[in-house]
Amino acid sequence: MLSLADEQWGLVTSQQVEATGIAKSTLARQVRNGVFERAGTGVYRLKGSGAVEHLELRAAWIQLDPATPAWERSAAQGVVSHRSAAELFGLGQLPADIHEFTLPQRKQLRRSDVRLHRARLDDADWTRRGGLPVTRPRRIAADLLAEREDPGAVGQIIADALRAGLESSADVAAAVAPYALSHGFRSGDGLGLLRWLLELSGDPDQATWIAQAARPVGRGDA
Template sequence: MAVTIQVLASVSQIAGAQWGLVTTAQAEREGITRLQLARLADAGVLERVDRGVYATTAAPTEHRTLRAAWLALDPARTAEERLADPVAAGVASHTSAAGLHGLGDLLDDTPELTLPHRKQSRRGVRLHRLPLTDADVTLVDGLPTTTEERTVADLLRDGHDLDHVAQIVGQGARRGVIDLDDLTEQVEPVARRYDQPDGRALVEHLLDLVGLSRTALVRMLADSAEGRELVAAGRASALSDLAASFMPEIDTARLFGLDKIAANTFAGIDVGKILGMTELFNITLKPLHDQIAAAVSPQLQSALAITNTPAFRSVLQATQSPAVKAAQQWLGSDVGRQATQAAEEAASRSEGSGGAT
């Protein structure tokens, strides 16, 4: 009985540092025989989860098969020893990595592991031999795992359905856990396989499949209330500029009531916050603006050009202010039209007088 307690204590110490799992090779290093492990399993103290791998009753069940498969790659060494060089230790990748990252809905019941060197394959495990760098690997719950960006590239390289991979990219982009620039570099080698000229075009295509490309975001913004306000503000700005061009003596800022709200200039529309994708919009905001400008009618393109300036923010706020609404009503009234006509005539006389001089 004392021997069994000592064996159990040794097994628990090993397993406690690696998700409640222990291999027969690790146990043998501590003087524990395979027969003793088998007896503990028969007694219900341990559970055999893979060839040469046992789990304690307290071991978490989530991703247990994958963790057992990783331990079985080098069963004599502990997880702590192997993590000193995570790249060489073997890395959870492909569908297994996507599952660990919580991205997409790919079936990940077969453990997939990548190593930079040749390793004899095992039944029930998919082994990939691919070059890896330290930058390609991160730890997820203590298990070496390919990064989100490398995982996407590996899935594309392996020929997975493009729509399924796009879902992973979309979820990662929304959560802010995928760096689109890094992803662009990662998928560059496989871009032409998917009929795309380069990595950037492939990333844009993946985003478009889930409605997050620049083109899709333009459509989404155009259909939103904020997008309509953007266009309305552009029209108001164009009207102000037009008025200034033929009424140089008129203070158009005062006319439209902008002087009254200049001190309250707001910080601008946070499109990312509106659509719940701030990180993604931080990356795509400038190209998004360019596409909006290209999509609208020529009459509005000049107005939308000012959206990069602080003045635009004032105008956008102004379009919603009582002062501007009052000014618009005044311009539409008989008195307003008469005043506008008088201002135009005054401007013409002034221009003619200047020419005579």
């Protein structure tokens, strides 16, 4: 049980413990004795396991599929997305009071602090950060535009991602292109939408990023 917790940021679920052959009563006794503390419904944290960033988000993610260990999961068991993904990357300033995840199938979780989105993610749509599966910044921007989030806030997330070298502006333009028409641009005009979003961010390098996005594929610097 302790080795399992060590591999999951000090977290275990009752189902994972039972799968190892340990009785429920043993876990209950460990909780009473102060070895573990409750971190959510069916999720427990090893006391003294040290500070972990985004612990509540991790516990909510673990709870999405409580029987499967963290290292065996794929996107099918849930990917951190939307505002939660932006916070995990440290992008923008949108508050992430609700833990947001994207799954390919419908799922219900009785938690008021969790929001589940249904979508199929390609391998190029997500990566891992801090051991958690998380949508890439370009997908974050697209998802937030689809949710009609504040364009200025989305522009800041994009600018932060470009400045950190997490994305190319061309890839971001392609990702946001499906939402150009709904934001007043010509259908598919991802470059125009990206230009506007970066203008809203006020970033001094916006012209450079737009020039890079507009450069034809395969054309290097002169």
